[in-house]
Amino acid sequence: RLREPQVLTLEFPAALGEQDERKRWLLADGWVEYPYSQTLFAAWQADVTYEPPSLEVSADGEHWQVLAAHFGYPAGMPRHMALPLDDLPAGARYLRLRGNLEIYWDRLRVALVEPAPARAQVTPLVLRRAELAQVGFPVRTTHAQRRPHFDYSRRQTFWDTRYMRGAYTAFGDVRELVSEQDDALALIGAGEELHVEFAATAEPLARGWSRHYLMDTAGWAKDMDLYTRDGDSVGPMPHRSDDLDVLARRDALHARYHTRPLSGK
Numbered sequence: 627r628l629r630e631p632q633v634l635t636l637e638f639p640a641a642l643g644e645q646d647e648r649k650r651w652l653l654a655d656g657w658v659e660y661p662y663s664q665t666l667f668a669a670w671q672a673d674v675t676y677e678p679p680s681l682e683v684s685a686d687g688e689h690w691q692v693l694a695a696h697f698g699y700p701a702g703m704p705r706h707m708a709l710p711l712d713d714l715p716a717g718a719r720y721l722r723l724r725g726n727l728e729i730y731w732d733r734l735r736v737a738l739v740e741p742a743p744a745r746a747q748v749t750p751l752v753l754r755r756a757e758l759a760q761v762g763f764p765v766r767t768t769h770a771q772r773r774p775h776f777d778y779s780r781r782q783t784f785w786d787t788r789y790m791r792g793a794y795t796a797f798g799d800v801r802e803l804v805s806e807q808d809d810a811l812a813l814i815g816a817g818e819e820l821h822v823e824f825a826a827t828a829e830p831l832a833r834g835w836s837r838h839y840l841m842d843t844a845g846w847a848k849d850m851d852l853y854t855r856d857g858d859s860v861g862p863m864p865h866r867s868d869d870l871d872v873l874a875r876r877d878a879l880h881a882r883y884h885t886r887p888l889s890g891k
Contacts, residue, residue, distance in 0.1 A: 627661060627669060627676055628726045636721040636734060637687065643714040649739040650711040652681065652721065656700045659728040659772050663853035679725035681709065685717035693721075699729050703774060711736070730771045751824040756801040758812055761819045763787075787816035789888040790850060792860030794818075796885045803883055807844045809865040809872060810879040815888060 642650055661669075661676055669676060681694040693711065700707045711721075723731070762781035768774055795803065795813045800820065803812040812820055831837055846864050850857045863880070865873065 628728055631724055631726050634723040634731060638719050641717045641719050642736060643718065651737050651739060652709040652711055653735045653737050654700060654707050654731060655733040656729060656731045657704045657773060658699050658701060662849065663851040667853045677726045679723050679729065682722040682724060683715060683718045684720040685715065687720045690722060699727060753801060753805050753822065754825050755823040756804050757821045758795055758797050758800050758814065759819060759821065760817060763817050788850060788891050789815050790860045791858055791889040793884040794886040794888055795883050800883065803879060808876065809867055810876045811863065813860060813884060
């Protein structure tokens with residue numbers, strides 16, 4: 627959390643949204659220094675709040691209105707994020723980011739949204755391999771402005787981490803746990819990885835075509851902060867569905883795969 631609000635103002639040479647009717651998106655690159663449970667608790671004791679960034683808009687740079695309140699931030703490692711600029715007022719030439727989280731904005735742009743070509747195709751790739759293994763900890767370097775970097779080619783056996791108490795997923799093939807979004811989870815501990823491979827796209831691209839890959843994942847992360855609820859154990863397991871049949875199948879898979887009890891270092 628910053629002592630004072632962070633305010634970043636963007637000025638554009640022409641009014642946004644008035645050149646044509648195409649939609650605009652704010653594209654941002656950056657990273658965040660996360661608050662944790664104990665720092666949030668300390669903030670509550672001090673009667674101060676964490677304010678995620680809000681996006682404000684203005685036509686003259688003096689009179690502002692909120693366009694997107696507390697919309698979020700580029701989470702964790704340096705990454706990209708996008709925010710739709712819906713309902714831009716007439717004559718809007720200024721955008722302003724305001725909040726008090728420790729966010730490092732690296733690049734900000736406004737992009738025009740083009741419709742997908744009529745011939746665009748979506749082709750899901752088949753998951754061929756998913757294996758859980760102990761691999762160690764990529765060496766971390768913290769660059770200027772707390773920018774984190776992890777070097778996977780240099781790994782160390784031990785780091786300042788502990789295992790939450792509980793049963794973790796057995797090493798080896800875990801495709802049955804991660805091939806569908808069904809609340810059956812592969813549970814990864816400290817210094818471990820989930821390695822996945824997909825079937826190759828066999829057909830060569832025709833002239834004039836390009837290919838883009840998107841990896842879509844669903845899951846949770848949990849830390850051992852002093853004030854994290856149940857932070858000393860892997861349970862209770864999170865779930866999205868309340869369907870009893872779905873939960874029964876999940877529990878059966880967990881009983882079969884979560885057979886590696888761990889605790890502490």
